[in-house]
Amino acid sequence: MQNSPVIDIHCHGAGIGAGNSGCHVAKRLQKSWKFRYYLKAFGVTLEQLEREGDMLVMRRISEQLAASRSVDKAVIFALDGVIDSRGRLDKHRTELFIPDTFIEQACRKYSNLLFGASVNPWRRDALECLDKVAASGAVLLKWLPSIQGIDPAHPDLIPFYRRMAELNLPLLSHTGEEASFTKADNSLADPERLRVPLEQGVTVIAAHCASNGRNGGQHNFDRFLALMQCHDNFHGDISALTQINRLGQLQRILRYPQWHDRLHYGTDMPLPRTGLTSPWFQLGRLPFSTIRRLAALRNPWDQDLNLKMALGMPSAVLNNTARLLRLKS
Secondary structure (H helix, E strand, O other): OOOOOOOOEEEEEOOOOOOOOEEEEOOHHHOOOHHHHHHHHHHHOHHHHHHHOHHHHHHHHHHHHOOOOOOOOOEOOOOOOOEOOOOOOOOOOOOEOOOHHHHHHHHHEEEEEHHHHHOOOOOOOHHHHHHHHOOOOEEEEEEOOOHHHHOOOHHHHHHHHHHHHOOOOEEEEOOOOOOOOOOHHHHHHHHHHHHHHHHOOOOOEEEEHHHHEEEEOOHHHHHHHHHHOOOOEEEEEEEOOOOHHHHOHHHHHHHOOHHHEEEEOOOOEEEHHHHOOOHHHEEOOEEEHHHHHOOOOOOOOHHHHHHHHOOOHHHHHHHHHHHOOOOOO
């Protein structure tokens, strides 16, 4: 039995700008085949959003999460955009922008959603924005460096990291290859680039445990392991590790029991609802009867969590996020 809430640490917010949400989706992404799949995965249509506003996405997430028997809360991410040389949002180079104000509002409205802020440190007022989201209840800061144009290793970011450490605000940063957008600079998602914030005392969570891609002549996962070995403030989230493009990756990180207390449960919602994850992909790894039982679970959180448990995730991992974020039932 869990003595703290089970939290999904990796869930995406979304919007098209309807209802004065402030969200922005670039035309090139809207024209991509991926855009239609994402809308379907969130359980909305373009027409519904235009009529009811982007908060419909957040309502659908909250309702589905509330119906879960396994997961209590989810951290919902904002996503800051690319910043120009003047320190301002560059919408022309930004594929997706989900403002902090929109996510904060949703989390005030729906108690099972937790505010995952996103501040690009190249903003002219980045430190002020950081203080603002912390004061507004953000439980962590989310970066997708390969999309946002952020080099986590840049020395000019040290003051930003020091302020994060003072605020005790963890950084959850994507590591490994990124394929959800039309283009990405995957060298920026090299886990080794997270050494600088770690050295400044920031608690850093590597999304997906750097489970794919290569940098510096090494597999990103090996670079992730090296940081886990030498930095106690380095963590990993296990979201997406049962997707068809990452089969076997969950079992690989679970081979290191000494780090189980620094792993965090996550789904990468809405991707589990796009068809990238299915218990049937685990044929040969799980008994047929188990796969059939898991496939019958309709709630995406219930299916995801129970699938990971069946593949060997210890139940103790489910306590880690509430402890890290200092949340109580």
